[in-house]
Amino acid sequence: MRRIRQSFEEQMEKLEQRLLEMGAFVEDMLEKAVRALSEHDVELAREVIGADDTADDMDLEIEQHCMRLLALQQPMSKDLRIIGTVMKVIADVERNGDYSVDIARTAIKLADVAYFKPLVDIPKMADLVRGMLRQALDALVDHDLQLVRQVITEDEQVDQMWDRLRKEIEEIMQEHPEVVPQAASLLLVARYLERIADHTVNVAERVNYMETGELTVLAPSHGSDYDASGPQDQAGEAQ
Amino acid sequence: MVIQLPDIPPENILRPPGEIKIETKNLDMYYGNFQALKSVTIAVPSRRITALIGPSGCGKSSFLRCLNRMNDVIAEARVDGQVLLDGRDIYSDDTDVVQLRRRVGMVFQRPNPFPMSIYDNVAYGPRLHTTARGTELNEIVERSLRAAALWNEVKDKLHQSAMELSGGQQQRLCIARVLAVEPEVVLMDEPCSALDPTATFRIEELMTELMENYTIVIVTHNMYQASRVSQYTGFFLSGELIEYNRTEQIFENPADKRTDDYVRGRFG
Amino acid sequence: MMRVVSAHKTEKLAFAGLWLCAAIVILPVLGIMMVLAWRGASALSWNLIAAPQGLLAPIVGTILLVALTGLIAAPLGVAAAVYLSEYSRGGALVRLIRLAIVNLAGVPSVVYGLFGLALFVVLFGFGRSLLAGACTLALLVLPLVISTSEEALRQVPAPLRHASLALGASQWQTVCRVVLPNALPGIITGLILSIGRAAGETAPILFTAAFYSLTHPFPHSLLDPILVLPYQLFVMATEAPDVAPGTEWATAFVLLAIVLGMNLVAVILRARLRGSRRW
Numbered sequence: 001m002r003r004i005r006q007s008f009e010e011q012m013e014k015l016e017q018r019l020l021e022m023g024a025f026v027e028d029m030l031e032k033a034v035r036a037l038s039e040h041d042v043e044l045a046r047e048v049i050g051a052d053d054t055a056d057d058m059d060l061e062i063e064q065h066c067m068r069l070l071a072l073q074q075p076m077s078k079d080l081r082i083i084g085t086v087m088k089v090i091a092d093v094e095r096n097g098d099y100s101v102d103i104a105r106t107a108i109k110l111a112d113v114a115y116f117k118p119l120v121d122i123p124k125m126a127d128l129v130r131g132m133l134r135q136a137l138d139a140l141v142d143h144d145l146q147l148v149r150q151v152i153t154e155d156e157q158v159d160q161m162w163d164r165l166r167k168e169i170e171e172i173m174q175e176h177p178e179v180v181p182q183a184a185s186l187l188l189v190a191r192y193l194e195r196i197a198d199h200t201v202n203v204a205e206r207v208n209y210m211e212t213g214e215l216t217v218l219a220p221s222h223g224s225d226y227d228a229s230g231p232q233d234q235a236g237e238a239q
Numbered sequence: 240m241v242i243q244l245p246d247i248p249p250e251n252i253l254r255p256p257g258e259i260k261i262e263t264k265n266l267d268m269y270y271g272n273f274q275a276l277k278s279v280t281i282a283v284p285s286r287r288i289t290a291l292i293g294p295s296g297c298g299k300s301s302f303l304r305c306l307n308r309m310n311d312v313i314a315e316a317r318v319d320g321q322v323l324l325d326g327r328d329i330y331s332d333d334t335d336v337v338q339l340r341r342r343v344g345m346v347f348q349r350p351n352p353f354p355m356s357i358y359d360n361v362a363y364g365p366r367l368h369t370t371a372r373g374t375e376l377n378e379i380v381e382r383s384l385r386a387a388a389l390w391n392e393v394k395d396k397l398h399q400s401a402m403e404l405s406g407g408q409q410q411r412l413c414i415a416r417v418l419a420v421e422p423e424v425v426l427m428d429e430p431c432s433a434l435d436p437t438a439t440f441r442i443e444e445l446m447t448e449l450m451e452n453y454t455i456v457i458v459t460h461n462m463y464q465a466s467r468v469s470q471y472t473g474f475f476l477s478g479e480l481i482e483y484n485r486t487e488q489i490f491e492n493p494a495d496k497r498t499d500d501y502v503r504g505r506f507g
Numbered sequence: 508m509m510r511v512v513s514a515h516k517t518e519k520l521a522f523a524g525l526w527l528c529a530a531i532v533i534l535p536v537l538g539i540m541m542v543l544a545w546r547g548a549s550a551l552s553w554n555l556i557a558a559p560q561g562l563l564a565p566i567v568g569t570i571l572l573v574a575l576t577g578l579i580a581a582p583l584g585v586a587a588a589v590y591l592s593e594y595s596r597g598g599a600l601v602r603l604i605r606l607a608i609v610n611l612a613g614v615p616s617v618v619y620g621l622f623g624l625a626l627f628v629v630l631f632g633f634g635r636s637l638l639a640g641a642c643t644l645a646l647l648v649l650p651l652v653i654s655t656s657e658e659a660l661r662q663v664p665a666p667l668r669h670a671s672l673a674l675g676a677s678q679w680q681t682v683c684r685v686v687l688p689n690a691l692p693g694i695i696t697g698l699i700l701s702i703g704r705a706a707g708e709t710a711p712i713l714f715t716a717a718f719y720s721l722t723h724p725f726p727h728s729l730l731d732p733i734l735v736l737p738y739q740l741f742v743m744a745t746e747a748p749d750v751a752p753g754t755e756w757a758t759a760f761v762l763l764a765i766v767l768g769m770n771l772v773a774v775i776l777r778a779r780l781r782g783s784r785r786w
Binding site for chain 2: 004005008074075076077078079080081212213
């Protein structure tokens with residue numbers, strides 16, 4: 001008598017499983033993209049770019065799965081919130097895959113360029129961001145609000161790192177005009193990472209809704225003064 | 240003298256904003272020694288659709304029948320507590336049950352037209368309660384059938400037997416028959432359980448139209464129907480009203496674990 | 508070796524057996540009619556009825572008696588049935604009433620005759636008359652009328668009553684407008700079958716209504732005694748010496764024909780009324 005809707009519950013578990021797989025896949029793309037960047041590995045970068053199609057397919061497949069559950073199983077209450085959350089979250093995860101591709105493209109562009117200094121902060125930031133993504137999806141699957149709070153805290157760290165990095169690169173650009181092209185590219189990479197963190201915060205916020213039923217913005221107006229000057233960028237995100 | 244019971248809404252029982260049409264306070268109901276309702280306190284808003292859901296035998300139908308005193312028909316049924324219609328207790332000694340049932344109409348689970356013509360079915364109530372005859376009665380019949388979205392289908396065969404209509408048409412005829420009495424409240428006891436999906440959607444659409452002028456309380460074991468048509472939903476379990484809230488709240492994020500289990504189909 | 512009987516075979520066997528039982532029920536009816544017709548053949552003619560001392564007066568007397576019985580029994584019986592089925596809510600009184608009805612049905616008809624003699628003929632002063640006989644017979648058929656009417660009322664689906672009550676009809680309005688019209692075919696059928704039985708009763712009218720006369724007069728008022736077929740038959744068979752051969756058999760045939768005729772009317776009436784009402 002415990003499990004009346006066993007087959008439905010199995011489908012819900014499968015859905016979560018697919019989401020975790022997609023998260024791991026995008027996480028892997030990000031890891032490879034940043035490694036390609038620091039190691040001037042064009043081959044690896046191309047692999048990341050190629051992997052984007054797979055990530056897109058995963059996105060579509062999960063969305064279809066969600067639609068089918070909605071149409072055929074009439075989920076209610078928490079089941080409904082889980083499916084709604086997954087549908088929204090995969091868009092953020094997919095977007096993170098796109099940013100990884102952007103980073104991989106930058107890696108190809110900078111393949112022949114010797115960095116003015118070894119990359120330290122960007123890989124560090126990338127590690128943090130990847131950890132956030134994993135935690136956010138684990139929070140979803142394990143219904144763990146502790147992990148949600150952790151993601152929010154780490155986002156603040158990412159924002160601080162981004163602020164520091166931006167100032168540093170801006171200073172370098174002023175002092176050494178000859179490195180401006182590569183510095184600008186690296187600035188963009190840091191910016192991508194910061195955006196990935198923001199999308200991951202979206203995921204965490206959805207998990208919070210899923211658990212509590214309340215739709216709220218958890219993160220304090222994240223980002224920095226840089227964001228204020230970038231409405232075009234925001235508009236670009238919207239699609 | 241009517242003793243006013245204290246007005247303490249229990250946990251997870253919302254009091255809807257706006258005008259309240261029906262209100263029960265600590266309503267208990269017994270069939271002999273069996274207690275079918277346990278201290279039900281609920282406020283039903285005017286000109287809205289309120290759905291009552293819950294597993295079989297949870298008391299939702301018994302509760303509905305308290306609202307027009309149809310339980311009086313059952314010898315061993317007994318009611319304690321208050322049922323207020325526009326603030327007046329319908330179980331007080333000076334209540335005219337016949338008058339009450341004119342104000343609070345009821346549509347039953349199975350379509351139950353009288354074995355008479357379509358016209359006579361609709362005219363049944365007005366003939367009892369009014370002096371309308373001839374043209375005046377024709378107008379009431381037409382108006383009621385139109386309101387029940389049945390006029391176009393039956394206008395050419397008003398004097399044929401109602402038993403020849405389809406199940407869905409019969410149920411709309413029963414709704415027309417209730418509307419002809421010009422009630423303020425329409426109670427519906429699983430009105431679509433004997434109907435096919437198309438007929439069901441028609442009735443649901445009709446309910447939404449009727450909401451403009453009537454207060455509707457529907458008992459349904461089909462919670463998707465409750466979620467489609469109602470603005471407020473109450474969940475009954477073992478004679479208790481467990482939770483009462485806006486429908487979207489009940490189906491998206493109920494407060495009580497038992498409601499959650501029920502709407503997710505994990506009741507066991 | 509196990510013998511396997513196919514379901515088909517048993518089905519056929521069962522059908523044949525049931526058909527046989529049903530057929531056996533018909534046999535006595537046909538048999539009686541045939542014997543009566545055969546033995547009475549010599550006397551069975553138009554003259555039997557139309558002659559000055561023919562059966563016309565007893566036939567008219569029987570029909571009058573039966574009609575009056577129906578007129579008395581119907582309102583009483585239906586009213587009692589409506590009370591029992593629609594208004595009573597159980598309790599000691601209702602149990603007592605039901606017990607009385609069951610027992611009334613079991614009382615031998617001759618006891619009704621004596622009771623009718625004491626009550627209607629003597630106490631009420633009706634004398635040996637059409638009225639006293641009809642009252643006695645009404646009492647006799649009352650249990651049957653009540654139980655068939657109650658059964659007919661029960662056949663009216665409860666949802667129809669609820670629909671009416673929920674529309675604000677009172678109990679009485681519901682009974683008058685929904686329950687009775689729908690139970691009417693059953694009530695009428697039950698009534699005709701009941702008084703059909705009364706038509707053939709001899710014992711109750713023996714002391715209350717019937718008399719034997721060679722002049723065969725028609726009754727002029729309710730308080731006149733009447734000639735009735737069963738009593739006529741009874742006298743012919745036991746006392747009257749100078750009856751033409753076969754006359755008693757022919758009389759019995761006429762009586763049975765009247766009773767069967769009434770039953771036939773009941774069956775046809777039910778079929779026609781049922782046809783117009785479905786649920």
